[in-house]
Amino acid sequence: MTTAYLHGFGHYVPECVVTNVELAERVGRTAEWIESASGIRERRWAAKQETIADMGVAAAQDCLRRTGVTADSLGLLIVASGSGALGFPGPAAEIAQRLGMETAAALDVPVASAGSLFGLVLAMRMAEAHGDVLVVGSEKMSPAVANDPNTAILFGDGAGAALVSSRQGRWRMLDAVLHSDGQYRNDLAFDGAQLRMNGLNVILHAARKIPAVIEEVLARQNIAAADVRAFLLHQANLNLLTRVAKALGVERERIFTNVERYGNTSSASMLIAASEWAETNPAAGPIVFGAFGAGFHWGALIATSNVATGMQDP
Amino acid sequence: MLSATSFRREILYCGGAPVRLIVVEENRTQKLRLLIQEVAGKPAPSDEEESLFESGLLDSFALPDLVSAIEKAFAIKVPDADLNPRKFDSIARIETYLANR
Numbered sequence: 364m365t366t367a368y369l370h371g372f373g374h375y376v377p378e379c380v381v382t383n384v385e386l387a388e389r390v391g392r393t394a395e396w397i398e399s400a401s402g403i404r405e406r407r408w409a410a411k412q413e414t415i416a417d418m419g420v421a422a423a424q425d426c427l428r429r430t431g432v433t434a435d436s437l438g439l440l441i442v443a444s445g446s447g448a449l450g451f452p453g454p455a456a457e458i459a460q461r462l463g464m465e466t467a468a469a470l471d472v473p474v475a476s477a478g479s480l481f482g483l484v485l486a487m488r489m490a491e492a493h494g495d496v497l498v499v500g501s502e503k504m505s506p507a508v509a510n511d512p513n514t515a516i517l518f519g520d521g522a523g524a525a526l527v528s529s530r531q532g533r534w535r536m537l538d539a540v541l542h543s544d545g546q547y548r549n550d551l552a553f554d555g556a557q558l559r560m561n562g563l564n565v566i567l568h569a570a571r572k573i574p575a576v577i578e579e580v581l582a583r584q585n586i587a588a589a590d591v592r593a594f595l596l597h598q599a600n601l602n603l604l605t606r607v608a609k610a611l612g613v614e615r616e617r618i619f620t621n622v623e624r625y626g627n628t629s630s631a632s633m634l635i636a637a638s639e640w641a642e643t644n645p646a647a648g649p650i651v652f653g654a655f656g657a658g659f660h661w662g663a664l665i666a667t668s669n670v671a672t673g674m675q676d677p
Numbered sequence: 678m679l680s681a682t683s684f685r686r687e688i689l690y691c692g693g694a695p696v697r698l699i700v701v702e703e704n705r706t707q708k709l710r711l712l713i714q715e716v717a718g719k720p721a722p723s724d725e726e727e728s729l730f731e732s733g734l735l736d737s738f739a740l741p742d743l744v745s746a747i748e749k750a751f752a753i754k755v756p757d758a759d760l761n762p763r764k765f766d767s768i769a770r771i772e773t774y775l776a777n778r
Contacts, residue, residue, distance in 0.1 A: 400736075562737045563730065563762040570741035571760060602738045610745075 367490040368532030369483075369525060369666055372638035373426025375418050376521040376625060377409040383516070390512035397516045402601020406519030406626030408505040415447040415522075416457040419501035422522035422634070423462055426497065430526045434462040438493030441482040443500040443630040445475025445657060446507055449555045458499060468493070475553070476597050476656020478630030479523065483652060483664055484539040486527035495528045500630035507558040514558050517600070519626030523634025533646045534666040540580045541662035542572070551657040569603055569655040573663075574610035577653050580663045588613050591665075592648030595640055597655060598622035598632035607653075629656065705775060709768055712750055716743045725768040740765060747771065753778060 382405045383394035390397070398404055409418065419442060427434060440462070442455035453471030474481050479500035486496040501522035508514040527536070547568065550561040573596065581588060588611040596604060601622050608615040619640040628635060633654050646668040655661035689697040706725070713721040717734045729735045735743060740762060744755055747765075753775075764774045 563740060564760075566737040567740050567744070567760050567762060568757075570738075571744075571757065606738065606741060 366529055367487040367527055367536045368530065368669060369534040369536060370432070370528055370530075370532035371426060371430040371526055372634060372641050373422050373424070373429055373524040374522065374631075374635040374638035375421035375425060376407040376519075376628075376635065377413060377418070379408050379410065380405050381408050381519075386516055390515055392512070392516070400602070401517055401626075402604075402620075402623055403516065403626045404623050406624075406628075407521055409503050409520040413503070413520075414454075415444050415501045415503050416454045416461065418503070418520065418522035418631075419444070419454055419458045419499045419524075420461045422501065422524040422631075422638075423458060423497055423499050425638075426524035426526055427462075432495055432526060434464050437462075437464050437467055437495050437497050439467060439486070439489060439496040440464060440469040441472055441485055441496065441498045442469065443472040443474055443478025443482045443498070444502055445473060445478060445553060445629050446502045446504050447473075454501065458501075462497075472630075474630065474656070474658065474660050475551075476599065476627075476629045476632070477654040477658070477660040477662060478656075479525075479633045480597070480652055480654040480662050480664060481541060481660065482630075483525060483527065483536075484541055484662065486525075487536045487539060487664070490527050490529040495526060495530070498525045498527060498634070499523070500632075500634050502629040502631045504558070504627070504629055507553055507556075511557065513562070514560060517627050518558075519628045521625055521628040521631045521635055523628075523631045523636075523638055525634055525637065531669060533669055534650065535669045536664065536666045537649075538580055538584050539662060539664035540576055540583070541660070542576060543658050543660045545658065547659045548657070550659070553657070565659075566600075566603060568659060569599065569661075570606045570610070572659070572661045573603075573607050573653055573655050576661055577607075577611060577651055577663045580665050581651070584665055586649055586665065590649065591617065591651050593640055593644065594618040594651050594653065595633060595637045596653045597627075598625065598636055599627050599655070706768065706772060708750060709747075709771055709775075712746045713743065713768070716746055721768060725772070727768075728766050729768075730762070730766060747775075751775060 455469035459469035504518035
């Protein structure tokens, strides 16, 4: 039985807003078409000099501030980033050093869209040994997609963070399921210069695998989808999230969305969504995290409000 | 292997009152055409070899809807191993897939 708890979240998005109107001429589509195809109205693109580490540090500091934890007490940092995955070292070491973590371990998870979920599950499993674990997802997708009309409309930049600990916190992490299937590794890939996506296959598998893995983890905990307070999922596309809600048999509103404002920020998106959701929602009831992305990698995690300690409300 | 024909029960009404139960023989291709029309909101192509995606009839989000509709209509479960867009790219290819089930 797990003894890990989620304490809170944080996020950072760049200042520069890129609207559909600004992109429309460049990609040869109308602003209305972009919104109907993706649900996205605008996205944030980082400044040229702004790095994955810069955004990761900002999200991490926001999370530490909200949870009242100082960086020197962290036992482990896990950084998910697909767009920063090429070469070494990854961004984890720089983010840890800039936060002031001294020599605490820092681990890179180059898993792209499902990266933060994999990071959260790793943190859940490792919290007992490491104490406070900070999970960060940070992505600078804009350079990878800027010249491709098909993907430029979908992706954005940003970072999210979550604090997981063996200490009692707002949500107890109950269970998680992770899956990977490398036969689809070429359907969604970034080679350091350009992102390639076989949209038909990616969406077909995502639309089936996300609800299936959520049902898998819910069944293991004997919890019905209808009893879940909120689904905090990777924000890939509004049309996809609508289909996930339908497949789960829950109202669309039960799935929190901010893809309309930020686009798909890959590994950062699930934690940015969780951070915004937690700002305005009490912790009561079960919440489910879920993600699907390049690899393919996908999974789901369920947590529930820690009623026993009276920490269910912010 | 799924049969190329199936039978559907239908109640005939007259003035709002049920008057007769009839059995309608359904051709699998006709059933498929109806499903595609329901998902796409437009009639299925007359050419059974025509790509449903390249013709613009179905987009990437309609594909999972079509697969779900096929599962429901033919009472089958399409396993993850069969989730390949090429298997569902035309009426002929879907026919082949269903015939080999």
